[in-house]
Amino acid sequence: MREITYAEAIREALRHEMKLDDKVFIFGEDVGAFGGCFGVTAGLFQEFGPERVMDTPISESAILGTALGAALMGLRPVPEIMFVDFTTVCFDYLTNQAPKVRYMCGGQVEKLPLVVRTTSGGWIRAAGQHSQSLEGWFTQVPGLKVVMPATPYDAKGLLLAALRDNNPVLFIEEKALYATSGPVPEGEYLVPLGQADVKRAGKDITLITYAGMLGHTLAAAQTLASAGIDAEVVDLRTLSPLDHDTLAKSVQKTHKAVVIQEACEMGGVAAQVVKSLVDTSFGFLDAPIKTVAALNTVIPFSPPLEDITLPSADKVVQAAKALMS
Amino acid sequence: MREITYAEAIREALRHEMKLDDKVFIFGEDVGAFGGCFGVTAGLFQEFGPERVMDTPISESAILGTALGAALMGLRPVPEIMFVDFTTVCFDYLTNQAPKVRYMCGGQVEKLPLVVRTTSGGWIRAAGQHSQSLEGWFTQVPGLKVVMPATPYDAKGLLLAALRDNNPVLFIEEKALYATSGPVPEGEYLVPLGQADVKRAGKDITLITYAGMLGHTLAAAQTLASAGIDAEVVDLRTLSPLDHDTLAKSVQKTHKAVVIQEACEMGGVAAQVVKSLVDTSFGFLDAPIKTVAALNTVIPFSPPLEDITLPSADKVVQAAKALMS
Amino acid sequence: MMELPKEKLLSMYKTMTAIRGFEESLAEAVTGGTLPGFVHLGVGQEAVHVGVCTALRETDWISSTHRDHGMILARGADIKRMRAEIFGKVTGYCKGKGGSMHLAVYDKRATGCNGILGPSQTINNGVALALKREGKGNISAVVFGDGAAHRGEFHEALNFAACWKLPALAICVNNHYAISVCFDDACSVEDIAARAAGYGIPGLVADGNDVMAVYEAVSQTAKAIREGKGPALLELKTSRWRGHFEGDPQPYRTAEQLEADKKKDPIARFGLQLIAQGIATEADLAALKAQADKELQEAIEFSDKSDYPGPEELFTDLFYTERRAG
Amino acid sequence: MMELPKEKLLSMYKTMTAIRGFEESLAEAVTGGTLPGFVHLGVGQEAVHVGVCTALRETDWISSTHRDHGMILARGADIKRMRAEIFGKVTGYCKGKGGSMHLAVYDKRATGCNGILGPSQTINNGVALALKREGKGNISAVVFGDGAAHRGEFHEALNFAACWKLPALAICVNNHYAISVCFDDACSVEDIAARAAGYGIPGLVADGNDVMAVYEAVSQTAKAIREGKGPALLELKTSRWRGHFEGDPQPYRTAEQLEADKKKDPIARFGLQLIAQGIATEADLAALKAQADKELQEAIEFSDKSDYPGPEELFTDLFYTERRAG
Numbered sequence A, B: 001m002r003e004i005t006y007a008e009a010i011r012e013a014l015r016h017e018m019k020l021d022d023k024v025f026i027f028g029e030d031v032g033a034f035g036g037c038f039g040v041t042a043g044l045f046q047e048f049g050p051e052r053v054m055d056t057p058i059s060e061s062a063i064l065g066t067a068l069g070a071a072l073m074g075l076r077p078v079p080e081i082m083f084v085d086f087t088t089v090c091f092d093y094l095t096n097q098a099p100k101v102r103y104m105c106g107g108q109v110e111k112l113p114l115v116v117r118t119t120s121g122g123w124i125r126a127a128g129q130h131s132q133s134l135e136g137w138f139t140q141v142p143g144l145k146v147v148m149p150a151t152p153y154d155a156k157g158l159l160l161a162a163l164r165d166n167n168p169v170l171f172i173e174e175k176a177l178y179a180t181s182g183p184v185p186e187g188e189y190l191v192p193l194g195q196a197d198v199k200r201a202g203k204d205i206t207l208i209t210y211a212g213m214l215g216h217t218l219a220a221a222q223t224l225a226s227a228g229i230d231a232e233v234v235d236l237r238t239l240s241p242l243d244h245d246t247l248a249k250s251v252q253k254t255h256k257a258v259v260i261q262e263a264c265e266m267g268g269v270a271a272q273v274v275k276s277l278v279d280t281s282f283g284f285l286d287a288p289i290k291t292v293a294a295l296n297t298v299i300p301f302s303p304p305l306e307d308i309t310l311p312s313a314d315k316v317v318q319a320a321k322a323l324m325s
Numbered sequence C, D: 001m002m003e004l005p006k007e008k009l010l011s012m013y014k015t016m017t018a019i020r021g022f023e024e025s026l027a028e029a030v031t032g033g034t035l036p037g038f039v040h041l042g043v044g045q046e047a048v049h050v051g052v053c054t055a056l057r058e059t060d061w062i063s064s065t066h067r068d069h070g071m072i073l074a075r076g077a078d079i080k081r082m083r084a085e086i087f088g089k090v091t092g093y094c095k096g097k098g099g100s101m102h103l104a105v106y107d108k109r110a111t112g113c114n115g116i117l118g119p120s121q122t123i124n125n126g127v128a129l130a131l132k133r134e135g136k137g138n139i140s141a142v143v144f145g146d147g148a149a150h151r152g153e154f155h156e157a158l159n160f161a162a163c164w165k166l167p168a169l170a171i172c173v174n175n176h177y178a179i180s181v182c183f184d185d186a187c188s189v190e191d192i193a194a195r196a197a198g199y200g201i202p203g204l205v206a207d208g209n210d211v212m213a214v215y216e217a218v219s220q221t222a223k224a225i226r227e228g229k230g231p232a233l234l235e236l237k238t239s240r241w242r243g244h245f246e247g248d249p250q251p252y253r254t255a256e257q258l259e260a261d262k263k264k265d266p267i268a269r270f271g272l273q274l275i276a277q278g279i280a281t282e283a284d285l286a287a288l289k290a291q292a293d294k295e296l297q298e299a300i301e302f303s304d305k306s307d308y309p310g311p312e313e314l315f316t317d318l319f320y321t322e323r324r325a326g
């Protein structure tokens, strides 16, 4: 199969859906002729014109409010918030508004097709306010779906599924993955929301991860294999709703688990994963579930410090080995 | 000891500190002559005047921004956000600003004395946007302390400690507790931040809770006692930093735990507590840790529905009994 | 006034009395302890509700505030289902899940109130954008208070709407108070409408106690918007007669102030106009009020007899589910 | 211009060249691949930096933007520690933890840049409030871009400051672009300063490429603020010469536009003024530039030789800790 990048896969999903359905439209800061801060929407303005791909003022609340109003009217907006770090200035829309409006009006609004795209993660030396992994806030919100793809294949398939979902979806893309490549079918396919994926089968220990840490975790699994440890790697893909079943199935087989996330130890979804496994699989666990995560500090600018702050394949290997011994 | 209400205890702490230190000042919506939406600041405007107790326009971002700027300059602001549900419109200040400013400037700012008071919780028939328990967002933020007192005694002592802390503190008060009474010393005393409190000693099972659910949990413990189950009740008091030691100590004694929170199952701090216990005390656990929490839905207006959505003493009893059998 | 047919004018009067009766019956229910939660009553602001809704087309959209049961009634909503919603009954418009603070009636294109002040102003842009694409000359109006005009959303929404030339009408109902805080202490200009200058859009002030003045101001402003001239800001000056919420002791204003406000009673004023212009007699007006009272009684009975939603409603409507045909 | 002593004028010139040299050396480092992260350079905006800082008192406070290394340099910060910070070294002002986007120099009362557009505008009110209480006539200035003027904070901050009559000066540096988005497409009025009308405060526009015009506009506006007249909004029109960040290919503007902008070079312009008025010769100016270049070279060496922070810095400064005496 042809290989394209994660960024191209996302663009392909957007283009596909925009061609099919003229209710789908994109807007946000610099998404137009500029093609987006990370180039994801490059070419779409040229292809679909200024009615379908619109630049906005720097007004994140107005971006999401406009999107929500348009979705209420049956359009299918795909607004972009440049960095997930900026969701803090339009947080109400992702928590009190979009996820609640249908419930609070007793279902008078039937569909609410709203996919908010944003970007996450570190390693670009952008310091404390442009490097965070903040998905853990959003997985606490009933009524909101949260998706974080780790591969180009999943990025395209999950985004297409999100665009058809008729619910508010927060679609978080990993900056560090944009340039990574992988096989992606040309045509249409959906990766259903809410299903985790076993990215490597194994029998000795389950490594649970998502988004940018998948690559590091697979590398760790490779290293562990050469040390005789056969790790299973589960990619969550959708963080809310969490796929409790796939997690349980894997851990009930391996009896051990490490959760790996780029978010800091006190953030992210590690705690929710641990809670899920304690709930479903306590009797199957041979050892405590461990977490590999960023340190509980602000992400520092200085490159050597950022590198120690964020998690690494090495730390995954260490954590897994400690559990196996 | 004399008994006063939770609201009076908070007011007493504010008054005490305002008398001692004229850098301390209060501002927010309707906190002035009106005395605050829940009457907590009643009388302070009259006592300290309009320079120390200030009404603001409905501009939550400006409230917290002004507070942060004043704190940077050495004042000791105590802004109020009327409902924790409204932190969504000033979220950046509680996540990207106050908790990070000292770190990102490498400690050029030494003290950052900023206590943000707000209110939490349901049972007042205020529906989906005025009834939430949202503390779980804030306990994911390095650099921010989060406090939620459950008794008048703790409310006063914790607030005094927060006001002296020189760090940003989010002080979340429980609406349903304002009118509840308890013994409170007249003078000054501090309840240190970061220390949980065993509110009832017991040997069979640990019930971990905080804020508004403490009363329900103590009632459940009473019921359990008559069924021959001796429950220990731990009140977290400070949610961030979490007191891992007290939790571990209790569970290593009882071997069983239920976490009780008013936040919905996917929110709050239950998952972080479970993660902490798995980390510290896995080998001591006889049974999975269970959670009693609100349902994963929007809090409905209709009273009978709200009552089923929120957790109750009954559900605590059921969960504890299920673990004991 | 002659511009509107007699029946329309009489129906406006009736709606104003119906709104007042509706609100006063809620005040009684609070006193009687039968109404759950808290309600913000719009007594004194009926000219705003009826003037605005008379000027808008049925095909326009409108969102309003926590003080605007009246706006939704004036939009033509069923008073029975309104009452039931406020009492948390399953027969309410939102099946009892929203209550007073989240009342919305989508089939009347009234998206109702938002519990968070501000967002309705930006959401209005999205509705307006959809209407612009539809291209039928419909507009979307957002109604908000003088207090809510200080939220950041006010600014982001108006600049955005002006840049995109959206058919959006921002209506600020200035009743001079935001809970206890007097407008003069929370705003550095006399008229919120003055802020329109910052966006290059029209900014108008009208007497919010005069239903015909409201009607005319909204009609004219809306006309320009329908023609594609972009958004506008309209400020309606009025006052609220009751506390911010029922039970508010109002230490922040004097009995004299309140009495002066009440002298501007929009219903009495409109009644006098109708009589002076020979459109109605006192007896006609009394009959309209009696009719409204009767409908209110029926609504109260309907609501009282209705059930609360059952536990099966706890999770419905949270996520989209395919509806069965038929 | 005569108002300022000759040494002051020459030092202003020198600072402008120093800022440009500093920024250009960073551009080189980006090209050379030695600078981590991304930087936003202020080349072309030196008149803003030096004009503003010359007009303010040392005891005033100022916060600025991601494009304002120059502002902090103009405030008198040590160029060595500035460079070191931008390269993530422990000798930097923030021990390398902040970098370009969070550079702050508190001992010069320059709180620097905020990575989130908007909050600095409200935070400025708190600083101003403290200065008002102090009562010494000091003011607090916040500098933000034309793009950031569309965030809700702009509105909340100005209304708040106006209500409380805070000694706060809002300076909008309008360089006509927010990343790729042209000001005309993101704003419905010609001047951000027009928005002052919505708050009843002065709103002024000045030529941001003319250092003396900036100096005078800020001085006069600041004077009124010091006298207790409340906040003001000042807009400085200028342009940025380089991409939004280094590496930005700038497809959104033509080479001709850019050349036209560069013709307004604030440094060349100021130099010509100084020569025309007999304050300096070309040789004097060249000598000032040479001196600035030398200091830059020293700063580069200092930074290059400095260490990165060690792991012991990972958690320091996150929470308050008592400092030991001595």
Ligand SMILES: Cc1ncc(C[n+]2csc(CCOP(=O)(O)OP(=O)(O)O)c2C)c(N)n1
Pocket: B029, B058, B060, B082, B086, B089, C040, C065, C066, C067, C115, C116, C117, C118, C144, C145, C146, C147, C148, C149, C175, C177, C178, C179, C244
């Ligand atoms: C963001 C936000 N802040 C505060 C509140 C609490 N609150 C509800 S109504 C109100 C006063 C609103 O005043 P105004 O906009 O003038 O409307 P009025 O009540 O006068 O009709 C306040 C402060 C809220 N709901 N949302």
Ligand SMILES: Cc1ncc(C[n+]2csc(CCOP(=O)(O)OP(=O)(O)O)c2C)c(N)n1
Pocket: A029, A058, A060, A082, A086, A089, D040, D065, D066, D067, D115, D116, D117, D118, D144, D145, D146, D147, D148, D149, D175, D177, D178, D179, D244
């Ligand atoms: C709330 C927020 N939204 C978006 C950004 C991303 N961003 C950084 S700088 C910038 C453009 C700013 O334009 P302007 O304010 O005009 O300043 P300039 O870059 O022209 O100096 C944007 C969109 C941000 N940092 N914060």
Ligand SMILES: [Mg+2]
Pocket: C145, C146, C147, C173, C174, C175, C176, C177, C178, C179
């Ligand atoms: Mg009002």
Ligand SMILES: [Mg+2]
Pocket: D145, D146, D147, D173, D174, D175, D176, D177, D178, D179
């Ligand atoms: Mg700009």
